[in-house]
Amino acid sequence: MQSAASAPGPGSIDLGNIKRLPILISLIIGAFFSILNETLLNIAFVDLQKEFNVAYTTIQWLSTSYMLVVAVLIPASALLVQWFTTRQMFLGAMILFSVGTLVCAIAPQFSFLLVGRIIQAFGTGLMLPVMMNTILVLYPPEKRGAAMGSIGLVIMFAPAIGPTLSGLILESMNWRWLFYLVLPFAIFAVIFAFIFLKNVTDVTKPRVDILSILLSTIAFGGIVYGFSSLGEVENGWSNPRVYAFVAAGTVALALFIWRQLTSKTPILDLRAFKAPMFSFATVQVIIVMMSLFSTLMLLPILMQQGMGMTAFAAGLVLLPGGILNGFLSPITGKLFDKFGPRALVIPGCAILVLVMWLFTRITLDTPTSTIVLLHCTMSIAMSMIMMPAQTNGLNQLTRQYYPHGTAIMNTLQQVAGALGIAFFISVMSSGTKDYMLSSSDPTNPAEGALALNAGIHDAFQLGMIFAIVALVLSFFIRRSVSPKEEGAAEPRMSATH
Structure with missing residues (x-):
C-alpha cells in the first residue's frame, strides 16, 4: 500500500455530483444474471450427461469448477479494485461473463462447456466484491441498509428462481437455450454500464x-x-x-x-478483523450460510428421491420462499437503517432455529404445502439475518478496508458453501447407511426412501445446531458506528504499510 499521504480517503473522488441510482441499477442487472447462472444449469445435468456421454461425477464439475474459480479469485479482488477503476472492473467482469455464456451456448463437446463455465465464473468472481465495495463507497452508513437490501434481493432471488426457470425452459427447449436466453441480458448490462456507470473508487496501484x-x-x-x-x-x-x-x-x-x-x-488485509462487529458478522454469516445450504441441498433430494417429485416440481416448491426472500431484503434493509441489527438478527436467528427443528420432523407423507410454508418461514429468517449482519459488520470498517472486508466475506461465504455441502451430504449418507444396516428388509424400495428420510433428519439436526450457535452470537451484536461518526479522524495506513 502507498504511504499515508496517498492513502485513499473519502475526499479523493467527489461523490457529490454522482447519481447513485443508475450505478445501483447497473450493479443489480449485472449481478442478477451472473448469480442466476450459478443455479440455472443444475437441473440440466441429466440432459448434459446423456448428450456428452460422461459420468455424473464429471458433469458435477460444471458446478464445482464455478465455485472453485470464484473462491480463488475473490481474495485477489481486494487488490484488483485498487489497480482498476469501477468501470474497468465491472465492464471487464460482464464482458468475461458474456464471452463465457456464448462459449457455453455453442459448446460442441463437454470440455468446451467446462471452459465456458470457468470464464463465466471469472466474471462472477470479479462482480461480487466490486458490487459490495461500490455500495460501501457510495452510501453513508445510515443509508447502506436499504442499498444492501436491494443487492440482497438479487443475491437471494436470482439463485432461488434458477432451478424453476431452468425446468420451465427445458420443458420445451434444448439446454443451450439456458445460455442463449441469458446472453442478450448480459450484453445489455455491458451497454447500460458503459453509459451510466461512473468511477467511485480510488486507484492507488499497490505493489503486487x-x-x-x-x-x-x-x-x-x-x-x-x-x-x-x-x-x-x-x-x-x-x-x-x-x-x-x-x-x-x-x-x-x-x-x-x-x-x-x-x-x-x-492483498487481503486481515487487520479488518480488529473490528469486533465485522468479526462477529463474518462468523455468523458463515454459520447461517451452512444452514442455508443444508436446506437448499437436502430438500430437493428428499422431494425427488423420497417423495417422487420431478425436478421441475421440486423447483416450484422452493420458488415462493426464494421470491419472498428477495422481496423482503430491501424491506429488512430499511428496517436495519431505522432500528439497527439487533431488532432483526436476534428474532431472525430464533425463527431459523425453530424452522430447522421443524425440518427434522418432516416425513415422506408431509404435505407439499407444509414444506412450502416452512421454506417461506426460513426465507423470512434469512432476510432478517444475512444483509443486516453483513452491513453492520462492514459499517465498522474504515474506507481503506472496504475492498478487504468485502473480499473476506465473499470468500468465506464460498468456502462455507463448500463446507456446508460436504458436511450435510456426508451426514445424510451416513444416516442413510445406518438405517439400512438396521433394516429388516433392505431390498425393499420403500425402505430406501425411509433410509433417505432418516439421513436427511440427521443432517437437519446438524443444521439446527449451527442455527443455535448463530442465535447465541446474535446477542453479542451491537449497532456499528464508523470511526468518523465517533468523531475521530479516519485512520490511515502507516507509512510502513
Missing part, C-alpha cells in the same frame, strides 16, 4: 505480492476442491483426493495468513 496470490490460490482452491470432492469419491475422508487437497489448502492458508499479517502490502 505474487507469493500471496499463489498461497491464496492454493489455500482456498485446495480447501474448496477437497470438500467439494467429498461427496463424489468413495471412502470419504480416507480418500487421498480429499485429505491431500484439504491438508495442502490448510497449510497454504496458514502461510497466507502469516504473510498477510507481516507483509507491508497485503
Whole structure:
C-alpha cells in the first residue's frame, strides 16, 4: 500500500455530483444474471450427461469448477479494485461473463462447456466484491441498509428462481437455450454500464505480492476442491483426493495468513478483523450460510428421491420462499437503517432455529404445502439475518478496508458453501447407511426412501445446531458506528504499510 499521504480517503473522488441510482441499477442487472447462472444449469445435468456421454461425477464439475474459480479469485479482488477503476472492473467482469455464456451456448463437446463455465465464473468472481465495495463507497452508513437490501434481493432471488426457470425452459427447449436466453441480458448490462456507470473508487496501484496470490490460490482452491470432492469419491475422508487437497489448502492458508499479517502490502488485509462487529458478522454469516445450504441441498433430494417429485416440481416448491426472500431484503434493509441489527438478527436467528427443528420432523407423507410454508418461514429468517449482519459488520470498517472486508466475506461465504455441502451430504449418507444396516428388509424400495428420510433428519439436526450457535452470537451484536461518526479522524495506513 502507498504511504499515508496517498492513502485513499473519502475526499479523493467527489461523490457529490454522482447519481447513485443508475450505478445501483447497473450493479443489480449485472449481478442478477451472473448469480442466476450459478443455479440455472443444475437441473440440466441429466440432459448434459446423456448428450456428452460422461459420468455424473464429471458433469458435477460444471458446478464445482464455478465455485472453485470464484473462491480463488475473490481474495485477489481486494487488490484488483485498487489497480482498476469501477468501470474497468465491472465492464471487464460482464464482458468475461458474456464471452463465457456464448462459449457455453455453442459448446460442441463437454470440455468446451467446462471452459465456458470457468470464464463465466471469472466474471462472477470479479462482480461480487466490486458490487459490495461500490455500495460501501457510495452510501453513508445510515443509508447502506436499504442499498444492501436491494443487492440482497438479487443475491437471494436470482439463485432461488434458477432451478424453476431452468425446468420451465427445458420443458420445451434444448439446454443451450439456458445460455442463449441469458446472453442478450448480459450484453445489455455491458451497454447500460458503459453509459451510466461512473468511477467511485480510488486507484492507488499497490505493489503486487505474487507469493500471496499463489498461497491464496492454493489455500482456498485446495480447501474448496477437497470438500467439494467429498461427496463424489468413495471412502470419504480416507480418500487421498480429499485429505491431500484439504491438508495442502490448510497449510497454504496458514502461510497466507502469516504473510498477510507481516507483509507491508497485503492483498487481503486481515487487520479488518480488529473490528469486533465485522468479526462477529463474518462468523455468523458463515454459520447461517451452512444452514442455508443444508436446506437448499437436502430438500430437493428428499422431494425427488423420497417423495417422487420431478425436478421441475421440486423447483416450484422452493420458488415462493426464494421470491419472498428477495422481496423482503430491501424491506429488512430499511428496517436495519431505522432500528439497527439487533431488532432483526436476534428474532431472525430464533425463527431459523425453530424452522430447522421443524425440518427434522418432516416425513415422506408431509404435505407439499407444509414444506412450502416452512421454506417461506426460513426465507423470512434469512432476510432478517444475512444483509443486516453483513452491513453492520462492514459499517465498522474504515474506507481503506472496504475492498478487504468485502473480499473476506465473499470468500468465506464460498468456502462455507463448500463446507456446508460436504458436511450435510456426508451426514445424510451416513444416516442413510445406518438405517439400512438396521433394516429388516433392505431390498425393499420403500425402505430406501425411509433410509433417505432418516439421513436427511440427521443432517437437519446438524443444521439446527449451527442455527443455535448463530442465535447465541446474535446477542453479542451491537449497532456499528464508523470511526468518523465517533468523531475521530479516519485512520490511515502507516507509512510502513
